[in-house]
Amino acid sequence: xxxxxxxxxxxxxxxxxxxxxxxxxxxxxxxxxxxxxxxxxxxxxxxxxxxxxxxxxxxxxxxxxxxxxxxxxxxxxxxxxxxxxxxxxxxxxxxxxxxxxxxxxxxxxxxxxxxxxxxxxxxxxxxxxxxxxxxxxxxxxxxxxxxxxxxxxxxxxxxxxxxxxxxxxxxxxxxxxxxxxxxxxxxxxxxxxxxxxxxxxxxxxxxxxxxxxxxxxxxxxxxxxxxxxxxxxxxxxxxxxxxxxxxxxxxxxxxxxxxxxxxxxxxxxxxxxxxxxxxxxxxxxxxxxxxxxxxxxxxxxxxxxxxxxxxxxxxxxxxxxxxxxxxxxxxxxxxxxxxxxxx
Numbered sequence: 001x002x003x004x005x006x007x008x009x010x011x012x013x014x015x016x017x018x019x020x021x022x023x024x025x026x027x028x029x030x031x032x033x034x035x036x037x038x039x040x041x042x043x044x045x046x047x048x049x050x051x052x053x054x055x056x057x058x059x060x061x062x063x064x065x066x067x068x069x070x071x072x073x074x075x076x077x078x079x080x081x082x083x084x085x086x087x088x089x090x091x092x093x094x095x096x097x098x099x100x101x102x103x104x105x106x107x108x109x110x111x112x113x114x115x116x117x118x119x120x121x122x123x124x125x126x127x128x129x130x131x132x133x134x135x136x137x138x139x140x141x142x143x144x145x146x147x148x149x150x151x152x153x154x155x156x157x158x159x160x161x162x163x164x165x166x167x168x169x170x171x172x173x174x175x176x177x178x179x180x181x182x183x184x185x186x187x188x189x190x191x192x193x194x195x196x197x198x199x200x201x202x203x204x205x206x207x208x209x210x211x212x213x214x215x216x217x218x219x220x221x222x223x224x225x226x227x228x229x230x231x232x233x234x235x236x237x238x239x240x241x242x243x244x245x246x247x248x249x250x251x252x253x254x255x256x257x258x259x260x261x262x263x264x265x266x267x268x269x270x271x272x273x274x275x276x277x278x279x280x281x282x283x284x285x286x287x288x289x290x291x292x293x294x295x296x297x298x299x300x301x302x303x304x305x306x307x308x309x310x311x312x313x314x315x316x317x318x319x320x321x322x323x324x325x326x327x328x329x330x331x332x333x334x335x336x337x338x339x340x341x342x343x
Contacts, residue, residue: 002032003320004098005313006089009039010067012104013303016040019104020047022309027055033317036098038062039085064088068105070302074112086110090117093295100296100316102287104304110297111148111290118295121325123332126152127292128160129231129299130167132285133241137222142168142177144228146288147235154197157181157228161202161210162332163291164226170322171315177225180214182233187213198228207335287315291328296320 007023009016016039023035037044041063051059064085068077081087086105092098094117103110107129115127130144144160145152152160161179168177181199183191188199191213202210214224216237229237256262256269286308290297296319300312 002034003100003317004034004036005316005320006036006038006062006092006098006101007313008085008089008101008103008105009037009044010064010085010105011302012300012309013070014305016043017047018304018306018309020044022306022313023059024048024051024055025306025310026313027058030317031058034058034060035313036060036062036089036092038089038092039064039067062088062092068109068113070106072106072109074106074108077106077109078112078116081109087113087117090114090295090297093297094118099320100298102298102300102309102312102316104300104302104309104312106302107147107299110299114290114293114295114297118293118297120292121294121329121332123329123336124159124163124292126156126159127290128163129234129288130164130291131238131288132171133219133238134285135220135222139222140172140285141219141222141224142226143219143234143237144226144291145231145234146238147231148290149231151232152194152230154194154201157194157198157230158201158205159292159332160228161198161208161226162335163328164228165208166328166331167289167291167319167324168225170324170327171318172225174225176209178209178211178223179226179228180211180218180224182216182219182227182229182237183213184215185213186215194230205335205338207331207338284311287312289315289319289324291324294325296325 007019009019041061044061066081066084068081068084068086086103089101090113093101126149128145129148130142132140132142135141142164144164165177168174183195202208218224219227286301288299298312298316300309
C-alpha cells in the first residue's frame with residue numbers, strides 16, 4: 001500500500017514554500033509515497049513550478065479557500081474555518097482519501113479540529129501529544145503529554161502510557177519499551193495522588209513494562225523509553241529543553257568568536273561541533289503525534305524549515321506503515337480486559 005499523506009500547505013510561520021520544498025525532497029527519496037498539498041491552488045502551483053512527470057504523478061493539490069491563523073482560537077477555527085487547509089486536510093483522513101495529515105499550524109486549533117472530525121479511539125478519553133527527544137544513548141526518549149491535557153486523572157496517565165508504548169514499539173522497533181512516570185523523585189511516597197494512583201494502575205498491568213517514577217534528568221540519560229506526565233508539566237519540560245539547547249548553541253558560538261585564537265580553535269573543532277549539532281538538532285526530532293485519534297495527525301513545529309517538515313512527513317509515513325491507531329486500540333482493549341479479570 002502506498003501511503004497517502006495530506007499536507008496542510010498553508011500552515012506554519014513560513015507558509016507554503018517550506019511545506020512544498022519538504023514535499024519535493026521526500027518524494028525524491030521515497031518512490032512509494034503520494035502527497036496531497038492542501039491549500040491555495042494558485043500559490044501552490046506558483047511555488048511548484050515545473051516538475052517532472054514522475055513527481056507530479058505522486059503529488060496532487062486539494063484547493064482550500066481559508067487558512068487557520070496562528071492566533072486563531074480553537075473554537076473560532078472550528079466554527080468559522082471549515083474550508084481551511086487544516087480542516088480539509090483532516091477531512092481527507094476521515095474520508096479515507098489520505099492516511100495521515102501533517103500540519104505546522106496552530107496547535108490548539110489542530111487538536112480541537114482533529115478531535116472533532118476524527119473522534120477518539122474506543123477506550124481513549126483524551127488524545128495526547130507525544131514527541132521524541134534525543135538521549136545520551138544515541139537514541140530517543142518519547143515524552144507525552146505535551147500540552148493537550150493540563151488537568152488529568154490517573155486513568156488518563158494510564159491511557160497515555162498505553163499509547164506511548166504502542167507508538168514506541170512501532171517507531172523504534174522496541175518489543176517492550178520502558179515506561180516511566182515523571183515525578184519529583186523516584187521514591188514511592190513522592191508525588192501527588194494522581195501520579196501515585198497511576199503508578200498503581202501501571203504496576204498492576206503486566207502488558208506494560210513500567211519501571212517506576214523517573215525524574216527530569218532521566219529523559220536524556222536513555223534509561224527510559226517513554227516518559228508519561230500531564231500536559232502542563234510536559235509542555236514546560238519541552239520548552240525548557242528547547243531553551244537550554246538554544247542557550248548552549250549561543251554560548252558555544254560566543255565562545256568561539258571572541259578573538260582570533262578562539263576562531264582558530266573553532267576551525268580545528270569544526271568536525272566535533274558539526275557532530276554535536278547533528279545529535280541535538282531539534283529539527284531532526286520534529287513531528288509530534290496526536291495520539292488517541294481515529295486517524296494519524298502529525299504536528300510540525302510552527303517555525304519548521306524544510307528539514308524539520310521533512311522529518312514530520314517521515315514520522316507520518318512510519319505511523320501509516322505501522323498502522324499505529326489500530327495498534328493502540330487493540331492494545332488498550334487487551335489491557336483493559338486484563339485489568340477487569342484481575343479486579
